[in-house]
Amino acid sequence: MDIEQKQEEIIDHFVNQASNFKGSSLATVIGEATSHPSLFAFSEILSVPNVIELQGTEHSIYLDLLRMFAHGTWSEYKRNASDLPQLTPDQVLKLKQLTVLTLAEANKVLLYDVLMQELDVINVRELEDFLINECMYVGIVRGKLDQLRRCFQVQFAAGRDLRPEQLGSMIHTLSNWLSTSDNLLITIQDKIKWADTTSELDKKHKKEAEERMEEVKKTLSLKADVDFRGHEEMFPEPGGVMDYDEDRSRPKRRRHPLG
Amino acid sequence: MASSSSGLTFKLHPLVIVNISDHHTRVKSQSQPPTNSPAPRVFGCVIGVQRARTVEIFNSFELLYDPSTRSLDRSFLEKKQELYKKVFPNFYILGWYSTGADAEESDMHIHKALMDINENPVYVILNPLINHTQKDLPVTIYESEMHVIDGIPQLIFVHSSYTIETVEAERISVDHVAHLKPSDGGSAATQLAAHLTGIHSAIKMLNSKIRVLHHYLNAMQKGEIPYENSLLRQVSSLLRRLPAIESEKFQDEFLMEYNDTLLISYLAMFTDCSSTMNDLVDKINIASNAELHLESETVVNAQMAKGGALFDKLDHFRSRKLDQWRCGYGVKHDTTSGLPVGSSSEPQPNLVLFDPFLDLFVGGRVWVVAAASKLAETGDGANQTPDKSIFNRRQFLVSFKTIMQKIKTS
Numbered sequence: 312m313d314i315e316q317k318q319e320e321i322i323d324h325f326v327n328q329a330s331n332f333k334g335s336s337l338a339t340v341i342g343e344a345t346s347h348p349s350l351f352a353f354s355e356i357l358s359v360p361n362v363i364e365l366q367g368t369e370h371s372i373y374l375d376l377l378r379m380f381a382h383g384t385w386s387e388y389k390r391n392a393s394d395l396p397q398l399t400p401d402q403v404l405k406l407k408q409l410t411v412l413t414l415a416e417a418n419k420v421l422l423y424d425v426l427m428q429e430l431d432v433i434n435v436r437e438l439e440d441f442l443i444n445e446c447m448y449v450g451i452v453r454g455k456l457d458q459l460r461r462c463f464q465v466q467f468a469a470g471r472d473l474r475p476e477q478l479g480s481m482i483h484t485l486s487n488w489l490s491t492s493d494n495l496l497i498t499i500q501d502k503i504k505w506a507d508t509t510s511e512l513d514k515k516h517k518k519e520a521e522e523r524m525e526e527v528k529k530t531l532s533l534k535a536d537v538d539f540r541g542h543e544e545m546f547p548e549p550g551g552v553m554d555y556d557e558d559r560s561r562p563k564r565r566r567h568p569l570g
Numbered sequence: 571m572a573s574s575s576s577g578l579t580f581k582l583h584p585l586v587i588v589n590i591s592d593h594h595t596r597v598k599s600q601s602q603p604p605t606n607s608p609a610p611r612v613f614g615c616v617i618g619v620q621r622a623r624t625v626e627i628f629n630s631f632e633l634l635y636d637p638s639t640r641s642l643d644r645s646f647l648e649k650k651q652e653l654y655k656k657v658f659p660n661f662y663i664l665g666w667y668s669t670g671a672d673a674e675e676s677d678m679h680i681h682k683a684l685m686d687i688n689e690n691p692v693y694v695i696l697n698p699l700i701n702h703t704q705k706d707l708p709v710t711i712y713e714s715e716m717h718v719i720d721g722i723p724q725l726i727f728v729h730s731s732y733t734i735e736t737v738e739a740e741r742i743s744v745d746h747v748a749h750l751k752p753s754d755g756g757s758a759a760t761q762l763a764a765h766l767t768g769i770h771s772a773i774k775m776l777n778s779k780i781r782v783l784h785h786y787l788n789a790m791q792k793g794e795i796p797y798e799n800s801l802l803r804q805v806s807s808l809l810r811r812l813p814a815i816e817s818e819k820f821q822d823e824f825l826m827e828y829n830d831t832l833l834i835s836y837l838a839m840f841t842d843c844s845s846t847m848n849d850l851v852d853k854i855n856i857a858s859n860a861e862l863h864l865e866s867e868t869v870v871n872a873q874m875a876k877g878g879a880l881f882d883k884l885d886h887f888r889s890r891k892l893d894q895w896r897c898g899y900g901v902k903h904d905t906t907s908g909l910p911v912g913s914s915s916e917p918q919p920n921l922v923l924f925d926p927f928l929d930l931f932v933g934g935r936v937w938v939v940a941a942a943s944k945l946a947e948t949g950d951g952a953n954q955t956p957d958k959s960i961f962n963r964r965q966f967l968v969s970f971k972t973i974m975q976k977i978k979t980s
Binding site (some may be wrong): 315318319322352354355358406415416419466468469470471472473477478479481482484486488489492493495496499500503504506507509510537 | 694702758759760762763767769773774776777781783784787788790791799800802803804805806807809810811812813817971
């Protein structure tokens with residue numbers, strides 16, 4: 312997003328220039344714009360009426376060049392090199408940077424081989440230098456270089472100019488994202504409800520178990536007392552008066568542990 | 571009140587807001603009767619730094635308001651100022667604060683009184699009546715300006731805008747307060763619910779922002795709004811980051827961590843249950859020891875064997891799980907549900923699982939008491955001569971009493 316801010320002033324400057332000049336002088340303006348080191352957005356310039364007028368005139372190749380910089384890649388340029396004017400080294404560099412951006416649109420993981428092919432770079436060292444110096448330090452791309460797996464993992468890539476049909480796919484992606492987050496919200500709410508109901512059930516269950524235990528305890532204590540008195544009557548002893556007393560006196564003390 | 575035209579930008583720190591509200595709350599709760607409807611106004615001083623056109627308000631302290639002379643206590647103010655100067659040499663008195671809904675005419679007196687300390691004091695007002703529908707903070711900052719009204723140059727209050735600026739320490743404390751969970755809601759369910767509610771509100775905000783963007787792009791496509799290329803470029807670069815956590819590596823690591831957590835909670839639960847079973851078996855042993863004096867042991871022995879068998883089974887299961895975890899569980903993972911394959915027969919470790927073992931534990935106590943009563947029954951069973959039975963009975967009663975004491979204290 313900071314690239315957009317950086318570009319804003321430059322874009323304004325070039326748009327002003329483009330609207331002031333006409334015809335062949337526009338060619339120089341376009342040349343300047345495409346070699347400017349921090350400018351990656353060309354659709355504003357493309358929409359200036361003077362520039363659109365160039366279509367069909369002898370300078371229309373400059374318009375095509377501008378379009379190439381807005382939407383195309385280095386390999387496209389090579390294919391159509393006969394139709395387009397020669398590029399200065401600055402412009403070549405810029406086109407290669409824009410190519411990286413386009414590749415990053417499609418995949419998040421860019422293999423070194425693909426990059427080397429697209430950018431006409433022979434060895435890995437040069438590729439990495441290009442990526443680091445020209446792309447990451449400028450700020451149009453952020454990511455990690457994985458040399459072992461020979462790939463470049465893109466975390467952020469600045470946007471290129473949009474072709475009109477790309478707007479539809481962007482809207483589609485946005486609506487997908489929207490529906491996913493809606494579903495997620497509903498799922499979270501369900502989870503919260505589940506947690507609450509489960510804890511309620513658990514508490515109830517615990518209470519019931521405790522109550523049952525208390526009941527059993529009470530019935531046992533009553534039963535033991537009843538049993539005890541019953542046995543005394545069944546076994547009267549002639550010579551065990553002391554025992555009898557002992558047995559009798561015990562229940563009073565024994566009741567406490569059960570209480 | 572008109573808007574300020576002095577061109578000063580104000581930055582307010584949260585500490586000031588917390589101080590003012592704390593002062594107000596203290597006074598309100600200490601006043602009698604405590605349910606007095608119009609809360610008394612509190613006053614104080616704000617201090618901070620002024621650099622060129624930026625006024626940054628860092629801190630504040632309270633002042634005593636003398637309603638008779640309608641002025642603030644001057645000597646106290648100066649003493650406080652000296653003390654604060656020693657600790658914060660950079661801070662100057664920038665103005666004063668009070669609570670209330672709006673600025674009043676009497677406030678101008680105080681404002682003028684402060685003008686000899688600072689030629690352009692600021693006046694911060696906090697509205698303690700919180701309106702929940704209002705999204706902004708109920709804090710307003712006024713400056714004074716000389717306006718000509720009815721031919722007389724007068725000082726009036728003019729509204730100024732401000733931004734909130736935080737130091738790292740302030741941000742941490744505000745964050746902490748925002749995440750306050752009820753301290754007595756210690757149960758897992760309430761904590762989970764609170765955490766999920768936080769996530770829910772965060773995602774809701776994200777959702778509303780995505781919706782705005784979606785609507786905007788739709789309008790742009792229909793042609794209601796002219797194309798804005800810079801914005802479109804930014805949106806496209808944002809959307810390209812989108813399948814943010816889709817890669818296979820992420821899935822693998824996520825599943826591994828998920829399984830680890832599940833397994834650990836499973837193990838913890840099993841250890842807990844084995845210790846419970848251990849206690850249960852001990853109790854059975856104690857209860858059965860009294861049995862040794864009596865004839866029919868079979869019943870108790872069978873029950874003891876059952877309890878022991880269950881304990882062994884539990885222990886075995888637990889050690890198997892522990893081994894699985896130790897050797898990095900070569901158990902295959904079901905990628906859709908994330909559980910180890912073949913574990914569908916094993917229950918999910920959630921709150922529900924605690925129930926059967928809780929049952930056993932609580933039921934175990936019931937059971938032991940019931941077992942003891944059974945002993946009481948069999949104690950006077952058949953095949954015994956009267957003398958022998960009496961002897962047995964007394965011994966049994968002794969041992970029974972000790973058993974009950976043991977059970978009660980264990």
